[in-house]
Amino acid sequence: MARHSPYPMISIEEALALIVGHCPVQPRLALPFDQAHGAVLAAPIVADDPMPPFRAATVDGFAVRAADGATERTLVGAQFAGYDAALRVGAGQAARITTGAPLPAGADAVMMVEWSEERDGRVGFSRSVAAGDFVRPIGSDIAQGEAILTAGQPLGPAEIGLLATIGRLEVDIFRPPRVGVMSTGDELVAPYERPAPGQIRDSNRYSLIAAIREAGGETLDLGIAPDSEEELRNFMVQGAAHCDLMVTSGGVSMGELDLVKPLLAELGTVHFGRVNTKPGKPLTFATFEGKPFFAMPGNPVSSLVCFELFVRPALRKMRGFPEDRWHRPRVVATLSHTAPHSADRTEFQRATLHFDAAQGRYIATTTGNQRSSRLLSMVGANGLIVLPHGHGDYKAGSTVEAMLL
Ligand code: AMP
Ligand code: MG
Secondary structure: OOOOOOOOOEOHHHHHHHHHHOOOOOOEEEEEHHHOOOOEEOOOEEOOOOEOOOOEEOOOEEEEOHHHOOOOEEEEEEEOOOOOOOOEOOOOEEEEEOOOOEOOEOOOEEEEHHHEEEEOOEEEEOOOOOOOOOEEOOOOOEOOOOEEEOOOOEOOHHHHHHHHHOOOOEEEEEOOOEEEEEEEOOOEEOOOOOOOOOOEEOOHHHHHHHHHHHOOOEEEEEEEEOOOHHHHHHHHHHHHHOOOEEEEEOOOOOOOOOOHHHHHHHHOEEEEOOEOEEOOOOOEEEEEOOEEEEEEOOOHHHHHHHHHHHHHHHHHHHOOOOHHHOOOOEEEEEEOOOEOOOOOOEEEEEEEEEEEOOOOEEEEEEOOOOOOOOHHHOOOOOEEEEEOOOOOOEOOOOEEEEEEO
16 A cells, blocks of 8 residues: 655745744844854944044045135144144134044035145145035934944944944844754765765765854754664754754655654654655654754755755744845746756756846756756755746746745
């Protein structure tokens, strides 16, 4: 008699809804601002002081009164950056000034050095300026009391620089989740081992660890669990105790030694055990001791594509990203090739995308044979072409959606 999966096949959207519903945002953590790069802010940041804190020259030249027009002025001194020379520029006067220096009292504009000619303590100009020209007013970049960063803002180079500017030494971020990564399968050996007959090297653990780190998670390498119920149970229980989220690969298909699904059902709650996606149909999502548990299919491409579609968004939600930043951006692309596709599942084919300026659109080119064991199909792929179910082969020239990796 044919065996059937006891798990209904659900849609990608249903799967994502179940996942984000069971992946809580991480607790907060206070970090030195310069160690928070890549994290997401948990609380808004307000600037206590204005920037610039004084009226600052934006060019090298002469601080003047604009009302004097282009007439020659008497030099009253120099105001360079970094101190207050306590000068006063009166009518008919000018002070030498450098970029970033405070504008002396009385001055209201800066003449560029290129327009000036100095002789005998006097300076002439080839043109006039308007009041305010080449001056950054106090608070014109950052107003005092301005909310400069909101909660949910990822901290990139500009944000780290802003924190430095306002002297904010410590920030509250959402703690990166610690992810336990485990491979399962009696056939697997470590990369440094020579596989005996019937064995292969474990690659998923390494590619998943790299993917998790790229997505901002911390990783805990839990090794390789054998296909034995008792040992696998031990690995799963021990692993889950030490992390915020678990990712395993292998052991979720329909084979006799695919023990991960039944063990998850015994230990916790399986939210789904099949998704209508290719690759990745047997992806299983459970919670166990309150922790999300992703059991990925064993084929190397399946596990990485499932990571992109389901685990990365979960990690980003947990890291505090706002919902519109959980997923990879999508673009419209034109297929350069005919993509074979069976209508029963939504398929994510690996491709290279390049923007064709002459045509004004992205062109998607396949990375070759799309078999889910062929990790080479992921190499160099900067996009996943989305081929929805309900449609057969997509001909060359078809317009498709693609996720930008
Ligand atoms: P499974 O999901 O356990 O049925 O495995 C499906 C296929 O993926 C089999 O050919 C496995 O040998 C292979 N596989 C499983 N785990 C890994 C792994 N960690 N690294 C490389 N291949 C794997
Ligand atoms: Mg297996």
